[in-house]
Amino acid sequence: MSDVWLGILALLAGLLLCFRGGVALRLVIAFWGAFVGFSVGASIGGAVAGEAWLDGPGSWIGTVVGALVFAWLAYAFYAFAVVVAVGSVGYWLGTWAALAVGATPGTAAVVGIGTAALLAVIALVARVPYLLLVLVSAAGGASAIVSGAMLLVGVADGAAMSSGDLPAGQWWWSAVWFVLAVAGIIIQLRRRPAGETSAGWRRAPRRT
Structure with a gap:
């Protein structure tokens, strides 16, 4: 059941990031931060409590705390939002x-x-x-969508996703990822907003 919830969260976060990552930037990255915090918190909470992935109260407490903290930091601070969005996608x-x-x-x-x-x-x-943001968000969102689908159909589980131990030889998942990423890039470029990316953050760094 935990893999089903993780798959649903991955699909929702991936859809937002892939197709709206550049336009609805602040809210989307806050949601993405919550998803990243969910995964990080589950890993840390499980490790501290000696539990498997989402298999005990320690892991679940970690998911709630991690999701709330990462979402707030990503919403409030521009630099942290960049690190969460681009860094997590890069990983x-x-x-x-x-x-x-x-x-x-x-x-x-x-x-x-x-x-x-x-x-x-x-x-x-x-x-x-903006172009870098579009490329990264579309590619990362596509990865999250594919990962969520793999969890929902039982191809992989949450523990395998967190460790990177994914099934080999199923090339069609890569094909689906490519199609989604290209679609996300095209859709986002058609909706390009005006202004600098950092302008929407209250604590955005100032130019010198």
Whole structure:
């Protein structure tokens, strides 16, 4: 049952990020922050309590706390929103790419962390040009949609998703991801808003 709820959350977060990530930026990234906090909190809470993924009160308490904290920080602080949105997507994409070429879960995690750090730094230094935001949000949203679908149909479980140990040889999931990512890019570029990306954040960094 926990995998079903996680799959539903992944689908909802992925749909918002993939098709509305650049337009409804602040609310979408707050929702995405809640989803990231949900996953991080479940992992930390489970590790502290010695429980499996979403298999006890410690893990579930961690999900609630993580979701609330990450959502608020992403909504209130521009820099944190960038790190959460771009960094989490970078980790997801890096992990998937490494697993696609046959890397072990441990190696894939290292590649994911490196990709996350690189994209987050680029986004902060460049003040998140809209095109970069569209590319990252569409790709990351597509990944979340595919992951949610895999959870709902039983192809993978939450523990496998969190460790990067995904089933191999099912190329059609990659094809679905590609189609969704391209569709998300096209739809978002047609709805480009005016102004600088950071303008909507109350605590956005000022230009020097």
